[in-house]
Amino acid sequence: MTGIAKLLEPHVQPVSLLTLYLLVVLLIAVVWGTALAVVTSVLSVAVYVTLFVDPAFALPIADTQTAVALGVFLITAVVVGTLASRLQRAAQTAERLTEEQSALRRVATLVAKAGPPSAVFQAVTSEVGKLYDADLARMERYETDGTVTGVAAFSRVPVHLAVGQRFALDGLSVAREVRETGRPVRLETFRGAEGAIAREARGLGIRSSVGCPILVAGRVWGVIAASTKSDQPFPPNTETRLASFTELVATAIGNAESRAELRASRARIVATADRTRRRIERDLHDGAQQRLVSLALQVRAVQALVPRELGEAAQELENIASGLSAALDELRETARGIHPAILAEGGLVPALKALARRSPYPVQLTVRANGRLPEPIEIGAYYVVAEALTNAAKHARASSVTVVVEARDDALHVAVEDDGDGGADFTAGTGLTGIRDRVEALGGRVSLHSPPADGTRLEADLPFAQQTTSAAG
Template sequence: MKPSVKRGSGELAQFAEAQSALQRIAVLVACGAPEIAVFNAAAKELGQLVGADTANIVRYEADGTATTVAAWSRSGTLFPVGTNMRLEGRNAAALVSRSGRSARMDNYADAPGPIAAVVRAKGIRSSAAAPIFVDGRLWGVVIAATTRHELLAQHAEMRLADYTELIAIAIASAQARTDLAASRARVVIAVDEARRRIERDLHDGVQQRLVALALQLREAEASLPPEMSEVRELLSAVTSGLTGTLDDLRQISRGVHPAILSQDGLRPALRTLARRSPIAVDLSLDLDGRLPEPIEVAAYYVVAEALTNATKHAHASLVHVTAAVWAGRLHLSVRDDGVGGADPARGSGLTGLTDRVEALGGTIMISSPAGQGTHIQVELPLERCN
């Protein structure tokens, strides 16, 4: 085979390999894979693409340091994920940071700085790096390196640069999801704060005035002479109506934002829900101390909505509620023995619960086959709300 044909075949194979790598990364990005999964896959694909022995994706920090966010290696990892070092001296990451352009270093023998010292200690001979720009800002760098005596392929840094746009898309996509989740969480917390203010205003204002009016009517009724029986009956009827209105207001107040939840926490609030439930509730609560307030509120409303549905729609006779914390998450389960058939897609309180749980970074699963009851399972991360 002629050299030109061999060269053409080799270039075609390299192109096909590059496109395959690109497609695998693109699929992860399109599917909304977690940022770390995309980063690790990209580091591996790009490292192998240029024939490197190790590859890292590094984020530039505002304080002049760089943090490794993804690492791949054929043997030992050069800079593990989470490594943070100052961009001092001469190294591929520092060169890109200063110029905003692709760079390579084929000799670290006399390079100054802590990063260069680690590179020498790990036996790195040659490295190539390409910048990652997100929304027009230099976000970080992808670096590929080799421990072999042979240098990285010519223009390896340019080949890396050809594919950093996908990494930038993944970063922008992940940031957008993070921003959206944070925005939803802020909305949920703001709504809960509004509920709390309304509950406080109802309890400390309207309810107290209604109680005072009812007492005044009772006093007026008691002070009437016997011959004014018709007026006494009228006052008694007004007082009874006022008392009923007060009871209704108390129920509304509890539904807006129960004071016991704010004052005493999730365990007492769930016990109160169970006592007030018209159907039997079996509680199993493994909860020690207070949880972050947004988590307690979300869990409370999940149980409250589930009990309401079990009573009004599922015609259940028993509801099992379990709540426990492990592995940094609240695990909540509500299962009834009702008729099933609940469908959040048709629009109901379950839809609102789903929005609330997901806004806090949690997950909710609802199983409600016809005739087999409804089971709601919720997991809520605690650390996100601290």
């Protein structure tokens, strides 16, 4: 800057050269702050007086110009530096808020898509760790026995208390403080503290931590904590701002619990309906069917005693016996439709074979499942196949059907495909709607591919784990 001023000295008034130094002060105030700008102001005035003030007038002019210039420069440095500092802080705050809002939107989108809670846990923990530049962030769930279980983690350092591990709250930790107070917590140091979490923090070089409770239905479900190795603690109110993320976690947990309760409720309804079907079938078999069989036998016995000359009476008895046999057959078919006894007694394989034999068209049946399956799975698979075969006969005018039932690692897969007219639809008011409700009530998935004039393929997956969980509950 002094070189430029020397070049301009022959063409401008010396006092105008101060403007160049003032520009330097402004630039330094904006970029490096007030303190360095003040130092630059003093140096600029000193250089100006030394190099550009005529020695003949040095004393009177220098005193006046130096004082004025120095005052202007110092005021400019302080004002501009202060304003620049405020603007920088405002810009940093705005940037941080923008990043925070973006992170919240990403998590909210995942929650809205009804993602599994474990995915939401990990997403929130990672977002918190990155957003606040933490060395370690962890989400933990409180257990009824006073311990906590890690459910998600973000780390730039190697950790020992891993996800899925349960540990006691026997020393200083954010988790313990949050559980005791139910409020956001900030810990400035772990020096001299005991407990597994505190020991890990010291071993990792963690200096401070913040945490916020996760409240679900008014209870403290868990905690999310962030930790740093830096000498600089987290910005003020960081632990409070974490509440925006914990609210999304609580929403995801609440939604998952509601969905689980809904599935359990639907499963109970289906199970109750199946028990009612079995009871009706049993009552029909043990009551009305047995009564009809007995009456038919009595009629046959009486018919054998009728003399030949009473041929008209004998014919009437024959008609009655035939009517009883027909009614008995119809009652057996009705009972089989309500709930097939062969399914309860022999299991899925013989029940499906019986369905295939009664079909009016060829059925290629393949079953890959060993032994008995959970009862809800067997009943669900049976009715999927039964409904598909019924639709193929009544609506699709199919000439053949292929049925594949396969037990996989986590579910029973059922696929029924026909060569009929196609055009089947879950919303058409057929029994397919009931099949979809039954499968979804068991925690499964059902799909239908039925283009017009190109056959129909119905597939269902019935998870074993869902039935195990329901039984355990």
